[in-house]
Amino acid sequence: KLWLSTVGKSKKKSPFMWSKVEAGRARVEVAEAMRAAGVDDSRTLYIEYSFPEDADPLDPLTWWENLPALGYTITQEGIAAQLDSLGLVEFLRAFGNMWGDDRGKEWKIPADDW
Known part of the structure; x- marks a missing residue:
């Protein structure tokens, strides 16, 4: 299956x-x-496939390392546009494959710095 x-x-x-x-x-x-x-x-x-917890989800290098479709079915500019359109929380779910439950954990990047 x-x-x-x-x-x-x-x-x-x-x-x-x-x-x-x-x-x-x-x-x-x-x-x-x-x-x-x-x-x-x-x-x-x-x-x-998901973003590592210690990765910067706003860094295009994170996208290139963790989004297998990047460069094939979507461009870096397309990912950036999705981030702008969706906002960070939905972007982390949709592209970073990060469950909402897990976002309650303490992040390496302080929430105030986001």
Whole structure:
């Protein structure tokens, strides 16, 4: 099965997609443990693109490092226009794949500096 999506507004409001994330992460952990034990027969591919928590989401370098469509289906100028149009909170969800629940955590960049 193939699931493609950006994250929801919160884990509580998007339990279906959050369950897919948790299942994918769990499969990776099991596959890594099996590989460490000498068994490498996993048929699962789990890919999760998101901005690292310590990355500057306003820096185009962050976009180039974490948005696989950039340069193929969207330009850097297009990403910047989306940021301007959506605002930071929605941009972080839609492009940074950052769940709203996680944004309550203390950020490396103080909120007042945003």
